[in-house]
Amino acid sequence: MRAFLTIDDVTGLVAEQFGSDRRVTMLERLAGGTKKGVYRLRLDDGQAAILYVWAAAENYWPASETVPDDPFTDATGAELFTVNSAALTRAGARVPELLMVDRGRRHLDADLVLAEDLTGGTLEALMERDPRAAAGPLAELGAMLRRMHTTYGPEWGRLATSTPQRRTPEEMILARALGHLAQAAPRDQRLEAARPRIEEHLRALRGRVAARREFALVHGELGPDHVLLGPAGEPVLIDIEGVTFFDAEWEHAFLQLRFGPAYALLGPVDLDPRRLEFYRFAQVIGLIEGPLRIAGTDFPDRQWMLDLAELNIRKALAAIGQPSSGSLPTSLSTGLRGPTMLTA
Incomplete structure (x- = not known):
């Protein structure tokens, strides 16, 4: 069974990012992703953010043979996310605002990005x-x-x-x-x-x-x-x-x-x-x-x-x-x- 995040897993992250007086009232894992976990955090003051999690339990893809110079296969991870976000912004493309990047695994055994929550739908x-x-x-x-x-x-x-x-x-x-x-x-x-x-x-x-x-x-x-x-x-x-x-x-x-x-x-x-x-x-x-x-x-x-x-x-x-x-x-x-x- 895959183990996904619970509210207890993100309390430290929320305290650091939003203040120790803030409390998580909802943690919703969003459907659709197959390589990373995407969660909506909602706080007791109504503020919300999206948490991206790159962890083994969030990745459904089994390994396969690839060509070594294929840039699209296994394109995943917080480094690519942040580098590409900056490049798209420079090119005049709108992407979610990044609130926090953790590649040092200070909060979880995973790379994390906390980003703007966009509620207008797809x-x-x-x-x-x-x-x-x-x-x-x-x-x-x-x-x-x-x-x-x-x-x-x-x-x-x-x-x-x-x-x-x-x-x-x-x-x-x-x-x-x-x-x-x-x-x-x-x-x-x-x-x-x-x-x-x-x-x-x-x-x-x-x-x-x-x-x-x-x-x-x-x-x-x-x-x-x-x-x-x-x-x-x-x-x-x-x-x-x-x-x-x-x-x-x-x-x-x-x-x-x-x-x-x-x-x-x-x-x-x-x-x-x-x-x-x-x-x-x-x-x-x-x-x-x-x-x-x-x-x-x-x-x-x-x-x-x-x-x-x-x-x-x-x-x-x-x-x-x-x-x-x-x-x-x-x-x-x-x-x-x-x-x-x-x-x-």
């Missing part, structure tokens, strides 16, 4: 409840993304490291996708049978991508559930550990997947269609392997992950001219929603 919820009202935040998010995607770094990779890269982003993504396919295929007979043709398709898509050296600041996995609404209704980016310098097409492949028809309201920058197509298919493969892997753990929403994998298995087979029969899983019939960090 952009995803607003899009479902009132699409017309969501138009303004979507346009503002688009402007924020254009600022990020015209903020460039000298090399691609995580902001918290300075290791020179020896290969191009598209070479890394090809190796990543082939690795995901190799791990996922034994778990599904259809994938195993189609694996040679899927590999061939991946290599063909990679072969059509022209060389380029322009690395923009990207979120890495930005869906409308990763955008909260601030006090003035402004979009605020969360789950920022995967922020990196990379191709903007990687970001937009995921944005198209997650925002659907509303994607046009973001007003994207100019993109390379061949690079975008390659990255889109690579993400399909990742959205098979990741959900199948986490579905083999004690993750509480296992069926949703299996349904997500099924949806993307069908996409992969259709891309090589091998469509699957039957209806889509019910939980995904209205779009890609659910737990975050799907491609860890």
